[in-house]
Amino acid sequence: MTPVSSSAPHRPAEASAQEGQLTFPSTFLWGSATAAYQIEGAAAEDGRTPSIWDTFSHTPGKTYQGDTGDVATDHYHRFREDVALMAELGLKAYRFSISWPRVQPTGRGPAVERGLDFYRALVDELLAAGIEPVATLYHWDLPQDLEDLGGWTVRETAERFGEYAALAARALGDKVKFWTTLNEPWCSAFLGYGSGVHAPGRTDPADALRAAHHLNLAHGRAVAALRAELPADAKVSVTLNLHQVRALTGSEADLDAARRIDAVGNRVFTGPILEGGYPADLRADTAHLVDWDTLVQPGDEAVIGAPIDVLGINYYSPTLVSAPAEGEELAPGEAAKNDAHGASDHSPWPGSEQVVFHLPPGELTAMNWAIDPSGLYDLITDVSRRHPGLPLMITENGAAFEDTVNAEGEVLDPRRIDYVHRHLAAVHRAIADGADVRGYFLWSLLDNFEWSYGYSRRFGAVYVDYATQLRIPKASARWYARTVRSNSIPQVDSPS
Ligand code: BGP
Numbered sequence: 001m002t003p004v005s006s007s008a009p010h011r012p013a014e015a016s017a018q019e020g021q022l023t024f025p026s027t028f029l030w031g032s033a034t035a036a037y038q039i040e041g042a043a044a045e046d047g048r049t050p051s052i053w054d055t056f057s058h059t060p061g062k063t064y065q066g067d068t069g070d071v072a073t074d075h076y077h078r079f080r081e082d083v084a085l086m087a088e089l090g091l092k093a094y095r096f097s098i099s100w101p102r103v104q105p106t107g108r109g110p111a112v113e114r115g116l117d118f119y120r121a122l123v124d125e126l127l128a129a130g131i132e133p134v135a136t137l138y139h140w141d142l143p144q145d146l147e148d149l150g151g152w153t154v155r156e157t158a159e160r161f162g163e164y165a166a167l168a169a170r171a172l173g174d175k176v177k178f179w180t181t182l183n184e185p186w187c188s189a190f191l192g193y194g195s196g197v198h199a200p201g202r203t204d205p206a207d208a209l210r211a212a213h214h215l216n217l218a219h220g221r222a223v224a225a226l227r228a229e230l231p232a233d234a235k236v237s238v239t240l241n242l243h244q245v246r247a248l249t250g251s252e253a254d255l256d257a258a259r260r261i262d263a264v265g266n267r268v269f270t271g272p273i274l275e276g277g278y279p280a281d282l283r284a285d286t287a288h289l290v291d292w293d294t295l296v297q298p299g300d301e302a303v304i305g306a307p308i309d310v311l312g313i314n315y316y317s318p319t320l321v322s323a324p325a326e327g328e329e330l331a332p333g334e335a336a337k338n339d340a341h342g343a344s345d346h347s348p349w350p351g352s353e354q355v356v357f358h359l360p361p362g363e364l365t366a367m368n369w370a371i372d373p374s375g376l377y378d379l380i381t382d383v384s385r386r387h388p389g390l391p392l393m394i395t396e397n398g399a400a401f402e403d404t405v406n407a408e409g410e411v412l413d414p415r416r417i418d419y420v421h422r423h424l425a426a427v428h429r430a431i432a433d434g435a436d437v438r439g440y441f442l443w444s445l446l447d448n449f450e451w452s453y454g455y456s457r458r459f460g461a462v463y464v465d466y467a468t469q470l471r472i473p474k475a476s477a478r479w480y481a482r483t484v485r486s487n488s489i490p491q492v493d494s495p496s
Helices: 052-057 075-088 113-128 144-148 156-172 185-195 205-229 252-274 280-285 300-304 373-386 414-432 451-456 475-486
Strands: 016-018 021-023 029-033 093-097 132-138 178-183 235-240 245-247 310-314 319-322 356-358 392-397 437-443 462-465 470-473 488-490
Touching: 016 414, 021 414, 029 132, 029 392, 029 475, 052 144, 075 113, 075 470, 093 178, 093 437, 113 132, 113 156, 132 156, 156 205, 178 185, 178 205, 178 310, 185 205, 185 235, 185 252, 205 235, 205 252, 205 300, 235 252, 235 392, 245 252, 252 280, 252 300, 252 319, 310 373, 373 392, 373 414, 392 414, 414 437, 414 475, 414 488, 475 488
Parallel strands: 029 093, 029 437, 093 132, 132 178, 178 235, 235 310, 245 319, 310 392, 392 437
Antiparallel strands: 016 021, 021 488, 319 356, 462 470
């Protein structure tokens, strides 16, 4: 049995192709996404205290040119202008995240009303503009106070997260219908505690695995809290950056490398969340690092496996792996240097540090991520086959390119349009082939603080001039607005 409850019936036939246009299901939720620390700024206002990303970005050498989210896109003060932009683009939904240290500064105790007021005002503004708010509880900004007590490596943090979820739901649950517990817990655990390229910048493979379990447990605790606080028609989800793992060759060794990365990249989350528990092969691959029988306490997997209504998937690029060459022993981090998750001397793949990552074929974005929409098609159809009846939502997809403002004051970004167009065609094809995809959220609404890359990478549909905070919708924003309005895209020659 798939632990999913779904109300609306799925009608794949609704995805149609007519007169050179690919039309999406009539209820398809078109949106755009952001995250609190990447856009809000106002880092020390109205009671907000530092998160691990404040500490990390203020630590010399951790981000590009020492960039921080202190000001970011100043969305905290400009959210009305930003919602007006979304309305102008005709967005049906907006996925944002709530900053934990803004609403519960130390990660425990009562909420700070001024912090909650910001989200109440944002949600009211969205609803007044006819835009569906989609709230994520955690997009990587753990209160620093909790990190000082051990962060995600300790179980206690999962308990704190459950309480925070309840408090956020109590404040916003009458107006927000779509809730996501965690965004990309893989990054929180394995980049945060394994390779150290993300906050808090720790580099211990065992800690990364402990963090993964405690993030799963936090998700489970939050699902329970959300169910208790929210009306019955609320939708609860988690967003995973599932890796579309491909083996370099069909050799047994390469297929096993792909299996390993699928285990520690994907099934470490989908196992307990959707399939009843941690996969035996993951436990075996990492048994020398953690004692799973102590880490996972009786009842944990049942908590983590509580039914969800939707699975959020973030996709940017496929993952290509092989076994190391016969007899070759690579330095830590070396094998992973082409894994598209940042450079480090420490691997974010505990127990599978010798798996070699290759740059997949295809043009590259400014992140050096290969462009391959077939990865999105394969990912959606694989997940659908594995979890029939589980509604999916593409909660992030998009690309960074080197955007510039031309003499006319415009930002022309044909490569982004092409990227989004071809990925939407892949989503359409997956729906036509039977997948239940309920919506698509373009990453990102605005250019913003791209984590360790600082402001050097632009993912926005809207260009931000950081000196003046001027917003300029790029050509891709106009293209996306037309897509949302028509609920369709022009047919593409090679669909994906
Ligand atoms: C999001 C971030 C984005 C972008 C993306 C990368 O959640 O907020 O800014 O970095 O993830 O995803 P991936 O995990 O595939 O690297």
